[in-house]
Amino acid sequence: MNLKQLAHMLALSQTTVSRALNGYPEVNEETRRRVMDAAKRHGYRPNPSARRLATGKTGMIGYVLPTGASVDIDPHFVEFLSGLGDYARSHELDLVLSPADADDQETTYRRIVANRQVDAVYISSPRPADRRVALVNTLGIPFIVHGRSEGFDFDYPFTDIDNEGAFHEAARLLIQLGHRRLALINGDDRETFAIHRERGVRRALAASGLELGERHVCSVAMTEENGYRATRRLLEEGDAPTAIACSSLIMALGVVRAVRDLGLTIPGDVSLIAHDDVFPWLRPENFSVPLSTTRSSIRLAGARIAERLAARISGLEEGARGEVWPVDLVVRGSVAGAPA
């Protein structure tokens, strides 16, 4: 059942039927009702390919997925996706993932924009002066950044969490508990979130006249193994920290294992605070010692990003407003006063 047939059986023109269906004003309400009714009765659904060719609208949002043999997609992604999908579903939006060579995403961005394959895109894991953000900004497609970039001469719309504030609070708590030597096991420090977290820790330390030792900060891919290695290194060298802030629950698994392997305890010898993105399958309260965390649901962020993208597509949202969500600091058993 296409428009032509529907129009024919209603003895109306395609124009009128189309307008009736799309809510244009220049059609009699009585007629509109008839059309709507017939459309529903015959299960008429406009062909998206045709509509797309005519309008350029696709009803899809895009994400360029970096791939490659050595590229691992972050497990956070799936949780983000849950939120995004949840919102998108209720608004009949689909998500198209365009895989791209991790080292050349630009080509793919250009393609999906030139081809009008999606109505909007989002960008995640941005770095300072991220080229994707600049590119997408000039290409003129609606977008939202999940996280923040920095150092542009233009503003852009983003949704981020207060990484700096979160790690500032975490560090401040540890300092108040008497810790003097903190360490930070961070994610890839080319990404803004990691930079912000480090900044937060440093700021808290500085406020008490302390510093984050050169060797007390490390930046690695967020795997269990890396958490383990970093911790071993930290604790086996001289000047070992008495407290660790850690950027991910998965790395924290490795931290806990390393501490145990060294015959030390949490929080007796080492206090630990990790960032929790809220995975359903790994909860900080269930660690052998319940883990203190800075908590922010990445799933909620996904839903929010979808919401903003939808708003931008339909013109409800404009401008370059950035929003920064506060982060909870949840204290559990893994922190204690510094050992004497």
Add this chain to the structure above:
Amino acid sequence: MNLKQLAHMLALSQTTVSRALNGYPEVNEETRRRVMDAAKRHGYRPNPSARRLATGKTGMIGYVLPTGASVDIDPHFVEFLSGLGDYARSHELDLVLSPADADDQETTYRRIVANRQVDAVYISSPRPADRRVALVNTLGIPFIVHGRSEGFDFDYPFTDIDNEGAFHEAARLLIQLGHRRLALINGDDRETFAIHRERGVRRALAASGLELGERHVCSVAMTEENGYRATRRLLEEGDAPTAIACSSLIMALGVVRAVRDLGLTIPGDVSLIAHDDVFPWLRPENFSVPLSTTRSSIRLAGARIAERLAARISGLEEGARGEVWPVDLVVRGSVAGAPA
């Protein structure tokens, strides 16, 4: 730059240019070269929306993503996606995720087929007599199932791993080591993979005249917490098992924690074998006691599914061939002879 313009500047008809570009035989090689050349020089890329309307081909593969507040997307998904994306990239395929109410995916399948939104779909986590498989089969869109369904009167194409064989081997090893009371901590037993794994364990036990006790098998969502709970329950009751087979590395984290909490050791008191889908961020060799596993890279499966989908789209693959991959049994420190 569109076809019309290109044709005009070459003083050829759109027909000829189109055919030259798409490799039809009825065009002079010399002409084809000219066309190809000009196309490249001017960066001509056919508009996919238009092509799509004309041919019905989209260059996209689809996946219906079950969503809902209480629905958690499996973290395996992201790893599968890595593989899929990796292959898809090299073939200029995009993946469209259509979020659907987890309880009504049928509507979404019908929509994406009726609308011709994708050229093919894949289905994951199938159950016996899975309605999605039956539906997609009758709808006539090319598809591949990742995993297996059962109990149809038709065949369908799938790629699965030998879950039964893997768990059969695992159980057999444990039995050979003298274990008599095995337990299985399984995933959702409405899904085929879980059924197959249980079958594998039972078959191995039966071969030695043993059985899988009623209370020695549990089927839960694969979270750390559920692994923990299941293990506590198993080990605290009478008739506690001396060996555990576990369907996921994430649950195994909980198993290990529970064993430790009870003051027991692996493999001294309990042997443990878990299934490993090969996550880059959590490796069995890095468990406090290196974990024996049945191993199969879900990432490779993703790539394979993409490959088969591409083959089906282009007509290179037909029929309903199912392929079953063997699974490695990797023995590490977490298994030992049964305690006396």
Add this chain to the structure above:
DNA sequence: AGAGTCTTCCAAAGCGCTTTGGCTTTTTTG
């Protein structure tokens, strides 16, 4: 040399929708 075959190209008809520009008919207005 005329008939039949290829080879190579083209005009035009879709694909199914939206949107422009205009044409009636009805309603409002001075």
Add this chain to the structure above:
DNA sequence: CAAAAAAGCCAAAGCGCTTTGGAAGACTCT
């Protein structure tokens, strides 16, 4: 009550591609 404005509808022109059904010219064959 005539003129102007508004309401309601339509034909047709896109959107940019593929594909059908020729047709012209070159080649082969008897």
